[in-house]
Amino acid sequence: xxxxxxxxxxxxxGLPKLNDFQIIQNDIDxxxxxxxxxxxxxxxxxxxxxxxxxxxxxxxxxxxIGEVMxxxxxxxxxxxxxxxxxxxxxxxxxxGWQSNPVVNEDQLSLVDSxxxxxxxxxxxxxxxxxxxxxxxxxxxxxxSGETVVVSAGSGAVGATVGQIAKSMxxxxxxxxxxxEKINYMTENLGFDEGINYKDSDWTEKxxxxxxxxxxxxxxxxxxxxxxxxxxxxxDFARVIVCGQISQYNNFEPELGPRNMHKFLIKQAKLEGFxxxxxxxxxxxxxxxxxxxxxxGFLKYKETIVEGIEKAPETFLKLFSGDNxxxxxxxVN
Amino acid sequence: xxxxxxxxxxxxxGLPKLNDFQIIQNDIDxxxxxxxxxxxxxxxxxxxxxxxxxxxxxxxxxxxIGEVMxxxxxxxxxxxxxxxxxxxxxxxxxxGWQSNPVVNEDQLSLVDSxxxxxxxxxxxxxxxxxxxxxxxxxxxxxxSGETVVVSAGSGAVGATVGQIAKSMxxxxxxxxxxxEKINYMTENLGFDEGINYKDSDWTEKxxxxxxxxxxxxxxxxxxxxxxxxxxxxxDFARVIVCGQISQYNNFEPELGPRNMHKFLIKQAKLEGFxxxxxxxxxxxxxxxxxxxxxxGFLKYKETIVEGIEKAPETFLKLFSGDNxxxxxxxVN
Numbered sequence: 137x138x139x140x141x142x143x144x145x146x147x148x149x150g151l152p153k154l155n156d157f158q159i160i161q162n163d164i165d166x167x168x169x170x171x172x173x174x175x176x177x178x179x180x181x182x183x184x185x186x187x188x189x190x191x192x193x194x195x196x197x198x199x200x201i202g203e204v205m206x207x208x209x210x211x212x213x214x215x216x217x218x219x220x221x222x223x224x225x226x227x228x229x230x231x232g233w234q235s236n237p238v239v240n241e242d243q244l245s246l247v248d249s250x251x252x253x254x255x256x257x258x259x260x261x262x263x264x265x266x267x268x269x270x271x272x273x274x275x276x277x278x279x280s281g282e283t284v285v286v287s288a289g290s291g292a293v294g295a296t297v298g299q300i301a302k303s304m305x306x307x308x309x310x311x312x313x314x315x316e317k318i319n320y321m322t323e324n325l326g327f328d329e330g331i332n333y334k335d336s337d338w339t340e341k342x343x344x345x346x347x348x349x350x351x352x353x354x355x356x357x358x359x360x361x362x363x364x365x366x367x368x369x370x371d372f373a374r375v376i377v378c379g380q381i382s383q384y385n386n387f388e389p390e391l392g393p394r395n396m397h398k399f400l401i402k403q404a405k406l407e408g409f410x411x412x413x414x415x416x417x418x419x420x421x422x423x424x425x426x427x428x429x430x431x432g433f434l435k436y437k438e439t440i441v442e443g444i445e446k447a448p449e450t451f452l453k454l455f456s457g458d459n460x461x462x463x464x465x466x467v468n
Numbered sequence: 469x470x471x472x473x474x475x476x477x478x479x480x481x482g483l484p485k486l487n488d489f490q491i492i493q494n495d496i497d498x499x500x501x502x503x504x505x506x507x508x509x510x511x512x513x514x515x516x517x518x519x520x521x522x523x524x525x526x527x528x529x530x531x532x533i534g535e536v537m538x539x540x541x542x543x544x545x546x547x548x549x550x551x552x553x554x555x556x557x558x559x560x561x562x563x564g565w566q567s568n569p570v571v572n573e574d575q576l577s578l579v580d581s582x583x584x585x586x587x588x589x590x591x592x593x594x595x596x597x598x599x600x601x602x603x604x605x606x607x608x609x610x611x612s613g614e615t616v617v618v619s620a621g622s623g624a625v626g627a628t629v630g631q632i633a634k635s636m637x638x639x640x641x642x643x644x645x646x647x648e649k650i651n652y653m654t655e656n657l658g659f660d661e662g663i664n665y666k667d668s669d670w671t672e673k674x675x676x677x678x679x680x681x682x683x684x685x686x687x688x689x690x691x692x693x694x695x696x697x698x699x700x701x702x703d704f705a706r707v708i709v710c711g712q713i714s715q716y717n718n719f720e721p722e723l724g725p726r727n728m729h730k731f732l733i734k735q736a737k738l739e740g741f742x743x744x745x746x747x748x749x750x751x752x753x754x755x756x757x758x759x760x761x762x763x764g765f766l767k768y769k770e771t772i773v774e775g776i777e778k779a780p781e782t783f784l785k786l787f788s789g790d791n792x793x794x795x796x797x798x799v800n
Contacts (some may be wrong), residue, residue, distance in 0.1 A: 187733075358728050380729045389725035396690050397712045399740035401519075406739070408732035 137165045137267070140444050142233040144199045148189055149384045151455055156189070157448040165238040167215050174211040174227060175236050176467040179444065180258035181207070181451045183356075186384040204232040205447075210238075210247055210257050211468070214456065228257055234294055235444045235467050259462035260296050260436045261429070266421045267378060268296035269412040272354060274414065275376045275407050280305030282351035285365050290317035292462035293378060295436060296425075297354045298327050303433040306352070313457040320460060324435055339364050339458070349373075357382045359390065365413060366395050369404050373435050377408040385455060404462075437461030471496045472776050474565035474668060476531045480521055483787055484770045488521070489537070489780040497546050497570040505570050506543040506559060508799040511776065513783045514540070514624075515710075518716040531609035536564035541800070542579055542589050542624050543569075553578070560589055569775050582758055591794035592628050593761070598753045599710060599743040600628035604686055606746065607708045607739050612637030614683035617697050621659065624794040628757075629686045630659050635765040638684070642675050643693060645789045652792060656767055671696050671725060681705075686723035689714045691722065697779045698727050701736050709740040717787060769793030783792075 138161045145158035147386055167173045188199045188206045199206060209232075213225040213411035218241045221227055226247045247257045259265065271293075276294060284301040288294040289310025298308045298321065309329045310321040318330035323426035329345040342364060355362050358380030366375065383390060399406060414421065428434045439459040440449045444467045453459045470493045477490035499505045520531045520538045531538060535588045541564075545557040550573045553559055558579045563569035580730045591597065610616060616633040620626045621642025630653065641661045642653040643730075650662035661677040663670055674696060681702035687694050690712030698707065715722060731738060746753065760766045771791040773782045776799045785791045 336663070355728070358726065377728050377732045380726075380732060383726060383729055389727070391723040392726045393721040394690065394712075394715060394724045395721070396687070396694070396709050396738070396740070397715055399738060400709045400712060400742070401740070403741050403745060405737065406728070406731060407735075408728070408730075409735050409736040410732070413735060435717070 137164050137322055137433065138162065139234055139236040141204050141235070141237075142346060142444065142447055143204050144189055146201070147191055148385070150387055152186065152189060152448075152452060159445055164236045167217055167238055168289060169217050170220050170241045171238050171453045172213045172221050172227070172241075172244065173215040173236065174209070174229060174231065175207045175214050176211040176231070176235050176237065176444070177226075178255050178258055178440075179207055179209050179233055179447060179465040179467055180262070181463045181465065182264070183379055183381045183454050185383065185451065186455075200271050204234060206230070207232050208258055208263060209234070209237070209467070210224060210254055218244070228262070233444065233447050248422060254459070255440070255462075255464055256436070259292050259438065260434050261422065261425050263411060264292035264462065265296050265434075266291045266414070266418055266423045269300060269421050269425055270411055270414040270417070271376050271378050271409055272297050272300055272352070275409060276352040276354065276374050277410055278304045278306050278352055283307045283309065283346055283348055284352040284354065285309045285311065285346065285350050286354040286356070287361050287365070288356035288379070288381065289321050289330065290460060291326075291356060292436075293403060294354070294356055295321070295461065296434065299325055299433045299435065301352070301419060302326050303428055303431065307348075309342075311342070311357075311365075317460060320437065324437075332422060333361055343368065352376065354378060356379070359392070363392055363395065366398055366411050369398065369402050371402050371404070373402055373404040375404065375406040377406060381455065439465055440464045440466050442466045469496050470494065471566055472780055473536050473567070473569075474776065475534050475536050476521055478533070479523055480717075482719055484518065484521060484780075484784060486643050486780050489775055494569045499570055501549050502573045503557070503570050504545045504553050505547040506541070506563065506571070506574065507546050508543040508563070508567050508569070508776070509539045509541055509558075510587050510590055510772075511541050511565055511779060511797040512594070513779065513786060513795045513797065513798055514596070515711055515713045515716065515786050516631050518781065518787075526560070530686060532671050536566060538562070538634065539564050540590055540595060541566070541569070542586055550576070556584055557590055560594070561746045564626060565776065565779050571754075580754060583651040587770060587772070587794075587796055588768070590796060591624050591770065592766050593754065593757050595743060596624035596794065597628050597766075598746070598750055600625045601632060601753050601757055602743055602746040602749070603683070603708050603710050603741055604629050604632055607741060608686065609686040610636045610638050610684055613639070615639045615641065615678055615680055616684040616686065617641045617643065617678065618686040618688070619684050619693050620688035620711070620713065621653050621662065621696070622647075622792060624656075624687060624768075626686070626688055627657055627793065628766065629655055629669045631765045631767065632760060633684070634658050635763065637761055641674075641698075643674070649792060652769065656769075665693050675700065684708065686710060687712070691715060691724070691758070695724055695727065698730055701730065701734050703734050703736070705734055705736040707736065707738040709738060713787065770796055772796045772798050
């Protein structure tokens with residue numbers, strides 16, 4: 137048995153290219169004390185990974201050249217030297233883009249048995265779901281009747297944000313980049329409106345759709361889409377900065393219209409966050425998400441691509457917007 | 469006796485010009501029931517007035533052409549048909565740029581007798597002082613040892629912000645546009661550092677001065693100065709947007725580097741405010757400011773220009789930065 141792993145070969149300039157990654161096959165490492173060997177079932181692909189490929193310091197240490205790409209996996213324990221994770225356990229780990237990693241005990245957690253299918257532990261019942269839940273409720277404080285706009289509204293985080301907001305009685309407008317995504321948001325997820333930002337008249341449509349103004353903007357994309365949403369904010373609006381995917385491949389900071397004066401006259405708030413901030417409350421967050429799922433507010437779609445060697449090209453779909461819902465690699 | 473008043477003659481394009489204003493002399497209005505006639509002592513000139521001259525809607529109704537320029541005055545009641553404001557009372561009113569206005573009871577308040585000199589009711593013990601106090605304490609939540617940066621640090625609001633922050637044990641860096649202002653901040657007001665943004669190497673000096681990063685940025689100016697400060701924010705920093713004077717004369721929104729990603733990775737917050745938000749707490753705010761003054765933390769300077777007809781040209785000094793401290797017109 138071999139471990140296939142994908143490492144950072146070169147730092148991307150702009151949009152990553154396939155040869156920024158390198159696929160390496162090694163024998164599986166020996167399992168030492170306090171370690172387990174995992175057979176990866178699913179690898180999660182998420183926009184934040186682009187940041188880790190850059191030289192500039194972000195909120196956590198970035199990757200060195202030659203290091204295994206960052207990422208969360210779920211898998212089955214094949215061999216164990218840890219009592220709490222016996223052979224056959226289904227575990228979650230930040231082991232990165234690897235098919236058969238050997239992982240230390242402190243890098244493991246058990247997947248809650250109520251999570252079904254298990255892949256949701258990487259999606260709406262995992263980090264993206266917790267990101268949506270804590271970001272929206274802690275920073276947005278949504279009230280029934282308020283208008284919530286979410287960019288990348290059909291994505292793993294956005295779809296959850298919109299559904300949680302609906303469960304709280306908000307009016308929800310999702311922004312995305314294809315008619316398929318718009319239909320998914322309005323017909324499957326129950327959003328009130330969906331706006332396709334690739335339509336030439338999308339800004340007019342958007343203004344009509346939020347004629348009561350915007351109370352909460354949950355932003356996953358940044359750039360000109362955010363400019364347009366921020367134009368429509370109400371008094372005491374909350375702008376929650378979760379992601380800025382439109383900016384991640386920029387070599388130099390993009391210019392945009394200065395809009396701080398808008399925050400002044402509207403007495404509005406903008407706040408960035410990283411979900412680790414509420415790590416001590418993840419258990420409560422999961423209970424809330426399970427409850428929402430039970431009540432029908434956690435519908436989801438997954439795009440699952442088979443084969444770890446497909447991870448680099450699949451990862452790039454996040455930037456072209458070619459995937460629908462949560463993007464996963466099925467590994468073993 | 470005549471009332472001299474200054475009205476908006478034309479909407480300015482860019483920086484206001486003298487002929488955007490018109491000086492008018494009329495007989496003093498008759499004093500009706502629930503009204504008093506006031507002899508203006510001081511008129512306050514403040515940056516927000518520029519916004520009221522624009523056609524675009526701001527946080528409150530803007531001026532119509534021909535309307536008296538917005539502004540706070542203090543004056544002495546000359547004739548009264550209101551029991552609570554007898555002849556001789558010293559009052560505060562939003563009567564605008566007028567020498568002898570007749571004012572309705574509901575537009576008046578008495579100046580607290582502890583405010584000495586009375587001009588401070590328009591400065592560090594008035595709206596600018598309350599703006600500094602509530603903005604910094606409510607939105608900034610300063611903690612001892614934190615680094616607070618204030619732009620327009622020698623101005624009526626900025627000088628108060630910096631001194632309140634010093635009273636709470638913070639390290640304070642003021643930004644202003646002349647060496648006289650820098651000396652005033654560091655030698656009179658007790659700021660730890662002053663940075664002259666007109667120095668060619670100011671950004672390097674600034675970075676050295678805040679090598680521990682910025683925890684709170686109280687922003688009165690916006691534009692490139694803010695870009696530079698926001699580059700240095702720490703985790704969980706608070707950016708308080710009080711004014712954006714660098715932008716008020718722009719005809720079109722200026723472009724600047726997009727910096728939302730900085731707020732994301734630093735989990736930082738930006739919030740705009742208008743002091744009216746805490747109107748129900750003004751009394752408590754004044755008590756706190758009087759206490760700070762008692763403890764030596766409310767030093768101030770005033771630039772006082774005589775003659776209401778000088779108000780337009782004096783107002784323009786706010787945009788050229790030619791005044792030091794609180795800008796007032798001495799009227800009668």
